[in-house]
Amino acid sequence: MSRILLVYTGGTIGMIKNPETGALTAFNFDELLSNIPELRLLEHKISTVSFEEPVDSSDMDISDYIKLAELIEVHFEDYDGFVVLHGSDTMSYTASAISFMFENLKKPIIFTGSQLPIGDLRTDAKENLITSIQLAGLKERGKTVIREVGLYFEYKLYRANRTTKINAEHFEAFESSNFPPIAESGVNLKINHEKLIKPNLRKKMLVHKSLNDDIMVLKLFPGLSQQTLSYLFKMPHIKGVILETFGSGNAKTDDWFVSLLESLIERGVYIVNVTQCVGGAVHMGKYATSERLKRLGVISGGDMTTEAAVAKMMYLLDKNLGPKVFKTIFETSLRGEMN
Incomplete structure (x- = not known):
C-alpha cells in the first residue's frame, strides 16, 4: 500500500x-x-x-x-x-x-x-x-x-x-x-x-522557491516590424526573452533585427532560441539565417518546449549566475527537459 x-x-x-x-x-x-x-x-x-x-x-x-x-x-x-x-x-x-x-x-x-x-x-x-x-x-x-x-x-x-x-x-x-x-x-x-x-x-x-517572471516570449512571424520590436525591447524590467524562431532556429537576418538583439544582450538580457515547430530542435549555425544569432551569444534551447524554456528561465534568473555560466547551464539538461 x-x-x-x-x-x-x-x-x-x-x-x-x-x-x-x-x-x-x-x-x-x-x-x-x-x-x-x-x-x-x-x-x-x-x-x-x-x-x-x-x-x-x-x-x-x-x-x-x-x-x-x-x-x-x-x-x-x-x-x-x-x-x-x-x-x-x-x-x-x-x-x-x-x-x-x-x-x-x-x-x-x-x-x-x-x-x-x-x-x-x-x-x-x-x-x-x-x-x-x-x-x-x-x-x-x-x-x-x-x-x-x-x-x-x-x-x-x-x-x-x-x-x-x-x-x-x-x-x-x-x-x-x-x-x-x-x-x-x-x-x-x-x-x-x-x-x-x-x-x-x-x-x-x-x-527552490525563488522564481523570476521578468520574461517575454516573442513568437517571430513574417512581417514583424522594427517599430514594434524596438518598443517591446525598451521595457527596462525584462531580464529574459524566449525567442520562438522558424524551423531549426532560423530568424530574420535584417541588420536592424540583429542590432536590436545585440543591444538587448549587451544590456544583460538573456535570449533563448526555441523552435515554433511542435517537434524537432534548434541547431543554430545550420543555416545562414541562424549563424548570426549564434555569433551574438543567443542561447540554444535545443529541443525544449516553450513551456520548459519559460520555466527554466524563471528558475535560473534568480541564481545570480554570470552570462557564460548561465548559458552553459541553460544548454545543459537539468531535469530531463532536453536531449
Missing part, C-alpha cells in the same frame, strides 16, 4: 455540473470516495488537500507555483506519491516549473486533469485520476518506480517538462514530440524504465 496525496489546485477535473441549472460548480473533495466509488478498489491510502481558493489554470502565476511547491514540501515525508489536479490549459507550464523547483526528486509528482468535468457522463476525469494514482503509488520490490514530475492524460504518462497542450477538444490533449511516454496504460501498465530519471539517492532533495 502506498500513501497518495491528491492536491487540487483548480480546473475542469474538479467541477461537477448542477443538474438543475447546468452550471459548473466546485467539487467537494472531502466526498471524493462517495463520488468516485472506483477509488475504493485501489490498494492505496488516499488523502486530499485543496488550495483554499481554487485557481483557473489561465490565472496561474509564479505565486501559485510556489504555493504548490510549499504544499507538497510540507507533506513530502508523509506520502509516497503526489497527484496534482490542475486545469489543462497551462498544466505544462506549471508542471515544468515544479520539475525545476524540486531538485533531486525521489518521489512521483504526477499532474493530471480532464477535458470534461468529473460529473459528466462521458468524462475522461475518472480514468485520468485513477491511473494517475496507480502510477504515483507504483512500487517494484518495495521501491518507488517513478521519481520525477510527470503529466498523465489519456492513457499516457509523459515527462512533464516535455509536454505541450495541442488540442482543446480531443481527450488526447497533450503531446510530447521529442520524448516518448515514460508509461502507457492499457490492459497493463507498461513502464518505459530506460527513459525514467534515476536520481542520486545519496543527495538531499532541494526545493
Whole structure:
C-alpha cells in the first residue's frame, strides 16, 4: 500500500455540473470516495488537500507555483506519491516549473486533469485520476518506480517538462514530440524504465522557491516590424526573452533585427532560441539565417518546449549566475527537459 496525496489546485477535473441549472460548480473533495466509488478498489491510502481558493489554470502565476511547491514540501515525508489536479490549459507550464523547483526528486509528482468535468457522463476525469494514482503509488520490490514530475492524460504518462497542450477538444490533449511516454496504460501498465530519471539517492532533495517572471516570449512571424520590436525591447524590467524562431532556429537576418538583439544582450538580457515547430530542435549555425544569432551569444534551447524554456528561465534568473555560466547551464539538461 502506498500513501497518495491528491492536491487540487483548480480546473475542469474538479467541477461537477448542477443538474438543475447546468452550471459548473466546485467539487467537494472531502466526498471524493462517495463520488468516485472506483477509488475504493485501489490498494492505496488516499488523502486530499485543496488550495483554499481554487485557481483557473489561465490565472496561474509564479505565486501559485510556489504555493504548490510549499504544499507538497510540507507533506513530502508523509506520502509516497503526489497527484496534482490542475486545469489543462497551462498544466505544462506549471508542471515544468515544479520539475525545476524540486531538485533531486525521489518521489512521483504526477499532474493530471480532464477535458470534461468529473460529473459528466462521458468524462475522461475518472480514468485520468485513477491511473494517475496507480502510477504515483507504483512500487517494484518495495521501491518507488517513478521519481520525477510527470503529466498523465489519456492513457499516457509523459515527462512533464516535455509536454505541450495541442488540442482543446480531443481527450488526447497533450503531446510530447521529442520524448516518448515514460508509461502507457492499457490492459497493463507498461513502464518505459530506460527513459525514467534515476536520481542520486545519496543527495538531499532541494526545493527552490525563488522564481523570476521578468520574461517575454516573442513568437517571430513574417512581417514583424522594427517599430514594434524596438518598443517591446525598451521595457527596462525584462531580464529574459524566449525567442520562438522558424524551423531549426532560423530568424530574420535584417541588420536592424540583429542590432536590436545585440543591444538587448549587451544590456544583460538573456535570449533563448526555441523552435515554433511542435517537434524537432534548434541547431543554430545550420543555416545562414541562424549563424548570426549564434555569433551574438543567443542561447540554444535545443529541443525544449516553450513551456520548459519559460520555466527554466524563471528558475535560473534568480541564481545570480554570470552570462557564460548561465548559458552553459541553460544548454545543459537539468531535469530531463532536453536531449
